[in-house]
Amino acid sequence: MDAVSHFIHALPLDLLIIQTVNGIVAGMILALVASGLTLIFGIMDVVNFAHGELFMLGAYIGVIIVAATGSFWLALIGAALIVALIGAALQIATLRPLIGRDPLNTILATFGVSLVLQNLVLWWFGPTARRIPEPLGASFTLFYLQYPWYRILIAALSAVIIGSFWLFLKYGKFGIWIRATAQDRVMAQAMGIPVPLVYTGVFAIGAAMAAASGVLFAPLVGVSHTMGLDWVLKAFIVVVVGGMGNLGGSIAAAIFISLLESYATIWVDPSQAVIVSFVVLILTLLFRPTGLFVATPK
Amino acid sequence: MTSVPLDKVSPLGKMRLSHTTVFWIGFCAVMALLIAAPLVLPEFWRRFLTEILIWGLLAMSSDLLIGYTGMISFGHSAFFGLGMYGAAGALIAFGPPNLWLAMLFGLAGAAGAALFVAFFSTRLRDIYFAITTLIFSQIFYVIIFTWTPVTGGENGLIFSRPHLWIPLLYDARFTSTTMHWFVLAVVTGSYLVLRRVTQSPFGMVLQSIRENEARTRAIGYAVERYKMVSVMLSGLFAGLAGVLYAIQNQFAAPDFVYFLTSGDTVIFNVMGGIGTLVGPIVGAGFFQLMRDLLSRMLGDQFPYLIPLGVIFIVMIIFLPQGILGFARRWLNK
Numbered sequence: 001m002d003a004v005s006h007f008i009h010a011l012p013l014d015l016l017i018i019q020t021v022n023g024i025v026a027g028m029i030l031a032l033v034a035s036g037l038t039l040i041f042g043i044m045d046v047v048n049f050a051h052g053e054l055f056m057l058g059a060y061i062g063v064i065i066v067a068a069t070g071s072f073w074l075a076l077i078g079a080a081l082i083v084a085l086i087g088a089a090l091q092i093a094t095l096r097p098l099i100g101r102d103p104l105n106t107i108l109a110t111f112g113v114s115l116v117l118q119n120l121v122l123w124w125f126g127p128t129a130r131r132i133p134e135p136l137g138a139s140f141t142l143f144y145l146q147y148p149w150y151r152i153l154i155a156a157l158s159a160v161i162i163g164s165f166w167l168f169l170k171y172g173k174f175g176i177w178i179r180a181t182a183q184d185r186v187m188a189q190a191m192g193i194p195v196p197l198v199y200t201g202v203f204a205i206g207a208a209m210a211a212a213s214g215v216l217f218a219p220l221v222g223v224s225h226t227m228g229l230d231w232v233l234k235a236f237i238v239v240v241v242g243g244m245g246n247l248g249g250s251i252a253a254a255i256f257i258s259l260l261e262s263y264a265t266i267w268v269d270p271s272q273a274v275i276v277s278f279v280v281l282i283l284t285l286l287f288r289p290t291g292l293f294v295a296t297p298k
Numbered sequence: 299m300t301s302v303p304l305d306k307v308s309p310l311g312k313m314r315l316s317h318t319t320v321f322w323i324g325f326c327a328v329m330a331l332l333i334a335a336p337l338v339l340p341e342f343w344r345r346f347l348t349e350i351l352i353w354g355l356l357a358m359s360s361d362l363l364i365g366y367t368g369m370i371s372f373g374h375s376a377f378f379g380l381g382m383y384g385a386a387g388a389l390i391a392f393g394p395p396n397l398w399l400a401m402l403f404g405l406a407g408a409a410g411a412a413l414f415v416a417f418f419s420t421r422l423r424d425i426y427f428a429i430t431t432l433i434f435s436q437i438f439y440v441i442i443f444t445w446t447p448v449t450g451g452e453n454g455l456i457f458s459r460p461h462l463w464i465p466l467l468y469d470a471r472f473t474s475t476t477m478h479w480f481v482l483a484v485v486t487g488s489y490l491v492l493r494r495v496t497q498s499p500f501g502m503v504l505q506s507i508r509e510n511e512a513r514t515r516a517i518g519y520a521v522e523r524y525k526m527v528s529v530m531l532s533g534l535f536a537g538l539a540g541v542l543y544a545i546q547n548q549f550a551a552p553d554f555v556y557f558l559t560s561g562d563t564v565i566f567n568v569m570g571g572i573g574t575l576v577g578p579i580v581g582a583g584f585f586q587l588m589r590d591l592l593s594r595m596l597g598d599q600f601p602y603l604i605p606l607g608v609i610f611i612v613m614i615i616f617l618p619q620g621i622l623g624f625a626r627r628w629l630n631k
Contacts, residue, residue: 236433
C-alpha cells in the first residue's frame with residue numbers, strides 16, 4: 001500500500017491535467033477522421049486506405065486557400081467541399097467498378113489511390129513542410145503554460161461537426177437513405193433508394209470530414225505529404241477498437257486512445273507512446289475482437 | 299468409322315508431352331537463362347536482376363498467404379525487416395562474418411516476429427487480418443526506429459559482407475556473379491519448397507480455407523492452426539528474402555520495416571498474378587523495370603509511384619488476375 005500511495009503522491013498533477021486536455025483535443029480530431037473511415041466501412045464495406053491522404057489533401061488545399069484569401073474559415077469550408085468532390089470522383093473512378101467483388105480488392109485499390117495522391121502532392125508541393133497560421137492567437141493560463149484557445153476551439157468544432165453529422169444521419173433524408181443502405185442494401189434498392197448515389201455520397205462525406213480535420217489540425221503541426229500515414233494508422237486502430245462501422249464506438253475509442261497516449265508521453269518519448277495504442281489494439285483483439293465499445297454479440 | 303480422340307490426330311502422335319514434362323522443360327529453360335544472365339549482363343543489370351529475385355522471393359512468400367490461404371498480409375515488411383536486422387546482428391556481433399550464421403539469425407528473427415503476428419492476427423479474417431498485420435508491422439517499425447543503441451535507429455546498420463563459404467568445399471569473397479547465383483539458388487530452392495507445400499495435403503487445406511472457411515472448419519480441420527502455420531511459413535521465407543537483401547546491400551535500414559514495403563509486396567503480387575508463386579516474381583520484375591524505365595524517361599525527381607500507382611489501380615479493375623493469371627491453373631497442376 002505504501003508504494004501505491006507513494007506513486008500517487010509522486011504523480012505530477014499539473015502535468016496530468018495538461019495531458020488530459022491535450023488528449024481530448026487530439027482525440028476529437030482523431031474521432032473526426034475515424035468517423036469518416038468507419039462510416040465508409042460500415043456502409044460500403046470499403047476499408048479506405050486513402051483516408052489519410054484525403055486528410056493530407058485537405059490540409060494542402062487549406063494552405064492554398066489561406067495563402068490566397070487569408071481567411072482560415074474560408075479554407076476550412078473550401079477544403080472540405082473540394083475534397084468532397086475529389087472523393088466523389090475517386091469513388092466513381094476506382095471503387096464503383098469494384099462493387100460486387102471481394103472487398104479485399106477495395107483495400108488494394110484504395111492503397112493504390114493513396115500512393116498516387118501522396119506522390120502527386122510530393123511532386124507539386126515538394127518535400128518542405130508548409131504551415132497554416134493559427135486563426136486565433138489568444139491563450140489562457142494553465143498552470144505554467146500559456147494554453148492556446150485555438151486547441152480548445154478545435155475540439156469544440158470537431159464535436160460540432162460530428163454532432164451535426166449525427167443529426168443529419170438521424171433526421172436528414174439522405175441520412176435516412178444512408179442508414180437504410182447500411183442495414184439492407186438489396187431492400188433499400190428495392191424501395192427505390194439510389195444505392196450507387198448513396199455510396200458516392202457517403203464517400204464524399206467521409207472525405208469532407210477527413211479534409212476538415214486536416215485543415216483544423218494543420219496549425220498545430222506542419223503540413224507535409226506524409227502527414228496522412230500516421231493518421232490513417234491511428235484511425236484504423238480506433239475503428240477496430242471501437243468496433244468496425246460503429247460511429248459512437250469510434251468516437252469513444254478515439255478519445256480513450258488519445259488520452260492514454262498523451263498520458264504515456266509524460267514518461268516516454270512521443271514516438272514510443274504509439275506503442276500504447278498498439279497494446280490497446282492487441283488486448284482488444286484478444287478479449288473483445290468485435291470492439292471495446294460494442295455489446296458482446298450473442 | 300470409329301471416332302478418334304482429338305489429341306491422337308495430332309501429327310506428333312505419341313510424341314505428345316505430358317504436363318509435367320512441359321513444366322520441367324520450361325523450368326529448366328528459365329533456370330538456364332537466369333544462370334547464364336550474369337555472364338552476359340553488365341554490372342548494373344546484374345545487380346538489378348539479383349534484386350528482382352530478392353523482391354520476388356519476398357512477394358512469393360506473401361503469395362502463400364494472399365493466393366493460397368486467402369489472407370492479404372500488409373505486414374510482410376516486419377518479417378523482411380527482422381530477417382534483415384537478424385542477419386545484420388549476426389554479421390556485426392560475430393567476427394569474421396559468417397554467411398550461415400547470418401542466415402540462421404535472420405530466420406530466427408523472422409520466425410519470432412511471425413510467431414507473434416500469427417498468434418494474434420489469425421483470429422481475424424479478411425480486412426481485419428490485413429489491418430492487424432499492418433499495425434503489427436508498425437510495432438516492429440517503432441521498436442527498430444527508436445531502439446537506437448541496438449538497431450542504429452534512423453541510420454540503420456552497416457556491416458561487411460560475409461564470404462561465400464560452403465564448408466570443406468568453397469570459400470571466397472562474393473562477386474556480383476556468385477552473389478547472383480547464390481540468390482538464384484536460394485530463391486529456386488524456396489520456390490520448389492513452396493510449390494511442394496502448396497501441392498501437399500496441407501496446401502490443399504489452405505486453399506480450401508481460401509474458398510470456404512466455414513466449410514473447412516465444419517469438415518473438421520483446425521482452421522486456426524493451419525492459418526498460423528501458413529503465416530509462420532510465409533514469414534520465414536520473407537525473412538530469408540531480408541537476409542539476402544542485407545547480404546547483397548550490406549546495410550539494414552528501418553525504412554524497409556515501414557509498411558510501404560509491405561504495400562510494395564502486395565503490389566508485386568497483384569501485378570504478377572496471385573496464387574501462381576512465380577507470378578509475384580514476374581510482378582516484382584515488371585515493377586522494378588517500369589520504375590527504372592520511368593525514372594530514365596522522366597528524370598530522377600519525378601515520383602515514379604504516380605504512373606505505377608495508376609497502372610496498379612487499372613490492373614485491379616481490369617486485370618485482377620495479374621500478368622500470369624491466365625496460367626494460374628496450369629502452374630498449379
